[in-house]
Amino acid sequence: MAYNIYICGIGGQGIIKTSIVIGETALSKDMNVVMSEIHGMSQRGGVVSTELKIGEDQSPIIQEGGADLILSFEPVEALRALHKSNKDSIIVTNVSPVLPSTINQQDVDYPEIDEVIKELETKVKKVFAIDANEIANNAGHPLSMNMAMLGAATAISTFPLDKEEVIEMMKNHLPPKSIEINLVAFEEGYNSCV
Amino acid sequence: MKIKELLNSEKGKKRFMLGNEAAVRGVLEAGVSLAATYPGTPSSEIGDILFKVAKDANVYFEFSSNEKVAIEVAASAASTGLRTFSFMKHVGVNVAADSFMTSAYIGVEGSLLVLVADDPSTFSSQNEQDTRHFARQANIPLFEPSNPQEIKDFIHYAYDISDQFNIPVILRTTTRVSHMRGIVETDEYNKNTKTFGEFKDNGLHVPVPEAARVMHNNLVEKISNIRKISNESPLNKIIDNGADVGIIASGGAYNYVADVIKQNNLKINVLKIGFSHPYPEQLVKQFLEQNKEVLVVEEVDPINEIETLAIAGRYNINTIIHGKKDKTLPETFEYTPDIIFDALQKIISFEDNRHTPNEMSSIQLPSRPATLCSGCPHRASYYAAREAINSLNLDIESIHPSDIGCYTLGIAPPYKMANYLMSMGASVGTSCGFSKSTENQPIISFIGDSTFFHAGIPPLINAVHNKNKFTLVILDNRITAMTGGQTNPGIPIDGMGDDAPAISIEALVKSIGINFVKKVNPLDVKEMIEVYKDALNYDGVSVIIAKYPCNLINKQKIRExxxxxxxxxxxxxxxxxxxxxxxxxxxxxxxxxxxxxxxxxxxxxxxxxxxxxxxxxxx
CATH class of the missing domain: 3.30.70.20 (Alpha-Beta Plaits)
Structure with a gap:
């Protein structure tokens, strides 16, 4: 068995980096970990997702309904990931939307955020809706958003890695000058989910 | 994983590695002297890393102008006794094929490994062709790793086979294996690789018909001998669970089999195939005799399955063989744990303990198709082309052959500037066909700078010689953008990161004898539209070079x-x-x-x- 984390959002939000920090932390604790990433056209506005499995599994794809935790960097992407969730899953989602670049050419409007969160809440055990963009901006840089999301993940009771261990690994993976800001974002993300 | 760690990781150290990172570590550990590629996803990161480490690793590395050249560079270098490496995406093999096919006849004095990354489900490709067919057609041994650790380990093994039999070998990955991260234990890495070999004329490097006949016989003999090794290879192993039902699985698909068996405590025997060509006949025969029913699991085509059926037929074994042929498994796209679960349920009965997936939301979700980036010069080129075409008030459709790159996204409305696409360089060749087969339909085709160098030049020569009429727009954004930003012959930097002569597209095009050649900054909308109009009026082959750097390499200028x-x-x-x-x-x-x-x-x-x-x- 494995603890399955599905991480999703948009190209450029730091999803791969966040996933690598989780994977490296698992390895540092001598846990088995596999991960898969889909980012073919991410630089051009597409969806990015990673699947992380910490535990015995060998395959890097989570079964339908098999995610213990969904970490969504964008609210609509959390809805798009629902097929990976079941009634006992936990969803942590950023509430700051990223409008699709082609939204003006589409027949579908971007949905109301409140409706998105309500919908998520009807599907899974618990939804943590946090404004990770605001946390990042307050911390000092919009690009620290991913570390706010990572901090939030470590606050989830089922998350298999300790906060302090994740922080240590995070420090290894960030440029020294940005560590302070990212630490603030991480802590605020954590606090918003305890 | 940091580049430094990749280079300096000690023996026995465990690392969290991307499949493509493990490939680089593998060839470095194996003592490779030379590597050549043309970038193609899902193998692109291998080149990105080699570009950064080549000097420190004492390896010669180049981004060749196309895959055929890459194979030629690696194969000839291997004939001097060096250990060499080439890598490409699956469709790159089509380009390389003319030389690659005969490279097995000629053989290598050193060793040559070619990593080919297939793309089941076409995450970033125009088709999902299966490279394992090519290995059979070319009589080249092929290995199928399932994870990053195996990518690295199989590279050592494959090079040994290449060395022992003087034959090129293929390591076949898929997107899920190349783009999978997992734990890799690194081995010893000695940076003292040979820089130079020596070519010796043994009289067996020139496959003129008389020699080719001898070479083909030798090759068939080699494959027959290698099959004996494949039968006993540790890469092909039976995991005997004392059952009478078995699974033969290879590559990334093996992972799903392993997980489904474990999660559901299933009593099933497994034959894991890592060395799949030549197919381990005796081992498979033994496995068939051991089981009443066997499911063959592989991505994409039923190749191991057909081999297995042939073995059952030859030895008159009555085992029922399931797979794609009897529709137990789908014949297209990559597999998932659920697909394997469902297939197994058709063969044996066991309880479905899986979580029930949530139904999708009733809220309609906007889609996120990939689009050209904000500020992309291609958008400006397409906007102007659309304006110029619209100004003609045609009552007939315009034809827009396109090519492989970011700019294929010009297919989308409102530009609709791609309505015919085949392969690298085909924008030009297909324009030739349209030029001869249509009467009043204007033809404006598009090709990127790197794609032009790759396969766009011979068809442009064809266009001039055969008196075609069309407009070719060379979207020169000064980089190979789609695969992440690699250099190409038009850029003054080579694969070692050194200064290099940049080939002038303008001079090259003019030298062919094209008289209408206009170089324009596509961000100048008015001029761009005028140039299109002039080109459309020109009776002959006209070339517009729309030159402006991609955002990827223009960050400094944008900041300014x-x-x-x-x-x-x-x-x-x-x-x-x-x-x-x-x-x-x-x-x-x-x-x-x-x-x-x-x-x-x-x-x-x-x-x-x-x-x-x-x-x-x-x-």
Whole structure:
């Protein structure tokens, strides 16, 4: 068995980096970990997702309904990931939307955020809706958003890695000058989910 | 994983590695002297890493102008006794095939490994062809790793086979294996690789017909001998669970089999195939005799399955063989744990303990198709082309052969500037066909700079010689953008990171005898439209070189733009040209007002298309 984390959002939000920090932390604790990433056209506005499995599994794809935790960097992407969730899953989602670049050419409007969160809440055990963009901006840089999301993940009771261990690994993976800001974002993300 | 760690990781150290990172570590550990590629996803990261480490690792590395050249560089270098490496995506093998096929006849004095990354489910490709067919056609041994650790380990093994039999070998990955991260234990790595070999004429390097006949016999003999090794290889192993049902699985698909068996405590025997060509006949025969029913699991085509059926037929074994042929498994796309679960349930009965997946939301979700980036020069080229075509007021469709690159996204509305696509360089060759087979339909085709160097030049020579009439737009964004930003022959940097002569597209095109050659900055909308109109009126082959650097390499220049793009909504007359015709992702209409978002790269094209000056640059 494995603890399955599905991480999703948009190209450029730091999803791969966040996933690598989780994977490296698992390895540092001598846990088995596999991960898969889909980012073919991410630089051009597409969806990015990673699947992380910490535990015995060998395959890097989570079964339908098999995610213990969904970490969504964008609210609509959390809805798009629902097929990976079941009634006992936990969803942590950023509430700051990223409008699709082609939204003006589409027949579908971007949905109301409140409706998105309500919908998520009807599907899974618990939804943590946090404004990770605001946390990042307050911390000092919009690009620290991913570390706010990572901090939030470590606050989830089922998350298999300790906060302090994740922080240590995070420090290894960030440029020294940005560590302070990212630490603030991480802590605020954590606090918003305890 | 940091580049330094990849280079300096000690023996026995465990690392969290991407499959493509493990490939680089593998060839370095194996003592490779030379590597050549043309970038192609899902193998692109291998080149990105080699570009950074080649000097420190004492390896010669190049981005060749195409895959055929890459194979030729690696194969000839291997004939001097060196250990060499080439890598490409699956469709790259089509380009390389002419030389690659005969490389097995000629053989290598050193060793040659070619990593080919297939793309089941076509995440970033135009087809999902299976390279394992090619290995059979070319009589080249092929290995199928399932994870990053195996990528690294199999590379050592495959090089040994190449050394022992003087034959090129293929390591076949898939997107899920190349783009999978997992734990890899690194081995010893000695940086003292040989820089030079020596070519010796043994009389067996020139497959003229008489020699080729001898070579083919030798090759068949080699494969027959290698099959004996494949039968006993540790890469092919039976995991005997004392059952009478078995699974033969290879590559990334093996992972799903392993997980489904473990999670459901299933009693099933497994034959894991890692060395799949030549197929381990005796081992498979033994496995068939051991089981009443066998399921063959592989991505994409039923190749191991057909081999297995042939073995059952030859030895008159009655085992029932399931797979794609009897529709137990799908014949297209990559597999998932659920697909394997469902297939197994057709063969044996066991309880479904899986979580019930949530149903999708009833809320309609906007899609996120990939689009050209904000400020992408290709958008400007397409906008102007659409304007020029529309100005002709045609009652017949215009033809827009396109090519492989970011600019294929020109297929999308409102530009609709791609309506015929085949392969690298085909924009030019297919324009030749359209030129001869249509009468009044204007032809404007598009090709990127790297793709032009790759396969666009011979068809352009064809176009001139055969007196064609069409307009070719060479979208010269100074980089191989789609695969992440690699250099190409038009860039003054080579694969070692050294200064290099940059090939002038303009001089090259003129030298063929094309008289209409215009170099334009596509961000100058007015001029661009005029040039298109002139080109459309030209009776012959016209070439427009739309030259402006991709955002990927233009970051400094973008930062230096000391102005912002602003909208004066008082002046806006809601013509929506900026939103509907330019369709830049940074421009949105929100609550009836035009807004510019933060991602804007300030290319300024919108200020030119706005008819009232409502959008402008503000210092």
């Amino acid at each position: 733009r000391k102005y912002n793009i602003v909208v004066d909504n008082e002046k806006c007359v809601h013509c929506n040209i900026c939103v509907d015709k330019l369709a830049c992702p940074s421009i949105n209409e929100i609550d009836g007002k035009i807004t510019i978002d933060q991602v804007c790269n300030k290319c300024g094209v919108c200020t030119q298309v706005c008819p009232t000056g409502a959008i402008s640059k503000k210092e």
